[in-house]
Amino acid sequence: MAHKSRNELILELLDRTDEQFSDEELMHHLIDQKVSVDVRNREAEAEPFAQRAADGVAKFVGSWAFIAAFLIVLISWMIVNILLASGAFDPYPFILLNLVLSCVAAIQAPLIMMSQNRQEAKDRIRAENDYRVNLKSELVIADLHLKLDHMIANQEKLIRRIERLERMQTPTEK
16 A cells, blocks of 8 residues: 555545535535544455465464473474384484474464564554544644634634723713
8 A cells, every 4th residue: 555645645535526615514524534444344354265374373373372282292202202212203313303393484484474464464554544533633623723713713802892892881881
């Protein structure tokens, strides 16, 4: 996903049409636009089996259950081969075990990398989503701030007018 400039995103947020909007209509149009996307549902629908499998393998390989099971298998392998001595299927220095470990590592590494790459892509989508929501919030807050400033300015004008009217009425009453 290419990174878009702030202005491009604002235009996209506004779902630009040929209509001309007043500032107020533009703000209401922006507020009505939904900019957040439920990334989880979108990702789950589009994932092929191989990618889900890579995620599952990476999740299992990064768990204490895998480490414990792997240690049990390694220690069992060594004990069995030491006890069998001359009839061992993989006598010391456990060359077959080294081959198995190398194969496991050779298969695990790409699966873990695939899972990490997919996670990075998901994170980019989430970051883009967060940016859109933050940008919309920033625009709405800026508009509210302008309206509040305008209201305060109008209120100050009204207060000055009321004070002038009170001053004009006070001398005539005496």
